[in-house]
Amino acid sequence: MAIRQLTETIINQIAAGEVIERPASVVKELVENAIDAGATRIDIVTAGGGKNLIRITDNGSGISSSELSLAVSRHCTSKLTDNVNDIRALGFRGEALPSIGSVSRLSVKSRVADADSGFEINVHGGRTDGPRPTPMNNGTIAEVRDLFFATPARLKFLKTDRAEATAISDVVKRVAIAFPHIRFSIAGSDRTPLDLAATGAGSTGMLERISQVLGREFPDNAIAIDAFRDGVRLTGFAGIPAFNRANSLQQFAYVNGRPVRDKQIWGAIRGAYADVMSRDRQPVVVLFLNLDPALVDVNVHPAKADVRFRDPGLVRGLIVGAIRQALGQSGIRAASSGAAAMLDAFRLGGIDAFPAANSQRWQSPAAVNQNYNVRQSPYRPLETEQAAPHGGGCAETAQTFLYDGATALAADTRAGMTEPAQELLSAPLGAARAQIHENYIVSQTANSLVIVDQHAAHERLVYEALKNALHSKPLAAQMLLIPEIVDLPEDDVGRLLAHAETLARFGLGIESFGPGAVAVRETPAMLGEIDVQKLIRDLADEIAEHDTSDGLKAILDHVAATMACHGSVRAGRRLKPDEMNALLRQMEETPGSGTCNHGRPTYIELKLTDIERLFGRR
Secondary structure (H helix, E strand, C coil): CCCCCCCHHHHHHHHHHHHCCCHHHHHHHHHHHHHHCCCCEEEEEEEHHHCCEEEEEECCCCCCHHHHHHHCCCCCCCCCCCCCCCCCCCCCCCCHHHHHHHCCEEEEEEECCCCCCEEEEEEECCEEEEEEEECCCCEEEEEEECCCCCCHHHHHHCCCHHHHHHHHHHHHHHHHHCCCCCEEEEEECCCCCEEECCCCCHHHHHHHHHHHHHCCCCHHHEEEEEEEECCEEEEEEEECCCCEECCCCCEEEEECCEEECCHHHHHHHHHHCCCCCCCCCEECEEEEEECCHHHEECCCCCCCCCCEECCHHHHHHHHHHHHHHHHHHCCCCCCHHHHHHHHHHHCHHHCCCCHHHCCCCCCCHHHHHHCCCHHHCCEEEEEEEECCHHHCCCCEEEEEEEECHHHHHHHHHHHCCCCCCHHHHCCCCCEEEEEECCCEEEEECCCEEEEEEHHHHHHHHHHHHHHHHHHHCCCCEEEEEEEEEEECCHHHHHHHHHCHHHHHHCCCEEEECCCCEEEEEEEEHHHCCCCHHHHHHHHHHHHHHHCCCHHHHHHHHHHHHHHHHHHCCCCCCCCCHHHHHHHHHHHHHCCCCCECCCCCECEEEEEHHHHHHHCCCC
8 A cells, every 4th residue: 555645634633633532622722822821811601512612712912913824733832942841831732723623613813912903713624714804802712613523423422512511611620720810711501600710829819719619618628738859849738538529530630730630640649548548539639740841741642631750759759748748747637528417417407306307206205204214314204293174083194304413413423524624625626525325425625516436536546556566667477387489480589589678577578489489488477377379479560560569568558457447446335534535635646537447537526606506596
């Protein structure tokens, strides 16, 4: 078959297939162009999920009439110098406008500040018309109609209008977080209008913009991140472990202001929360990485969604270390969502025990008392004689409840309860006042009420203690009666032996047994009986992929978590006041104690002001 040169139209359509996946891709490219032009307001209008219409208006610097034709030509850009490693703009390929114009009906209108009028150029299916004068304000209007009309096969792969409109909103929100000084608005017949007002620069403005996107509850459940290492700066906000989601849609990462979806960064985020969150839950984070453009390659993906770092280990270590340090230094914190859920449960419409919401018939106090152990209650029944109505001949015996202060005092005395010292009330988790259902500790602080899950809390404390013991000194090893010989490829044997010293700290003793095998003489005592062959092969695969021996560490951490669960204060155990207060103090001193090993919250705090609102005092 003869080799021939492709036509310009086919070349543009192939490029469009790489850059333009769906309407949201078009919006991303055009919004990035507007940001690079210095716009402070960007308005987006869509119809049919972006398939029928995408119109983006900005008040940026605009494009002069002499450059409009170049703007819609391939590989023409004002954002790239002769050094391809020094990329400081969001867009730089010079392919967005010609690629969009090759598969749609594109119209670009623009006016620079010192021009008498604006100019318009049209690109329909790759054919250019213009430029010609047009009246307009300073800035640029890019309008895309009938997306993929020139490549109708692509339309079959698009989702519903609603799904595409949602994808556009997600793209705009993701970009908007990095530029809080710009106002973004989205409107159209296919969506609910969205207006993100400019919040200004600085950390305050950034947090306000994040609140616009992620919700007003995020600032109350987030910790500021600010770390620097070897020329890489990491800033942003990390949600506390108890504030989590079922998916990773609320994880935002930016490299030099560019929104990315990089697997290395997601893996680092997951690793930072590994010990404090369940595997089926995802943290809420917004991270900004700033580094020399020469240290990162943003040109590895046509849509610039992925990046490649020159030193990925440095970036991963910085993210994991900074988040863990911030979580450890933030003290013990409960998610505000837990208190909100508790408030909803306390409200009249949310309490199942009320007659309107209960399938069982409401009982009078007298009927309830028949099934109540009066001897254990501070309330004592009194029998009174009431005359029958209208002078009837029978007497009705009624039972009423009268509070017996002496009985209540005796009950508190038996429980060992005393008035808490003022220093206990000022502690973050306060002073223990009661234990209910033999599993939940109720404590009082100076301005709130705290409910603690004793089992979940103690499970976290035991796990942290075991983990410290695991990683601070070598683990006990058990000698195998007969060494286990594991046959492996020579490369895997070499990698394992290179980490033999590290593995020995975890109680795993290995040595060379010829060119293609290792002899296992010791295994970690705390693992008990294990499949040595499988463990060694898994470790070899782990080291080959990541050049680390973290696989065994993860196994040991999992064992520690299991031991902590079985060695903790069980639900149903009655605790003395001193034991409850001791548990609270240990929680305050232990990083990450706001959640258990499985990611569940260990306590919920209800502010006194919220309680007063429930009773109409505020």
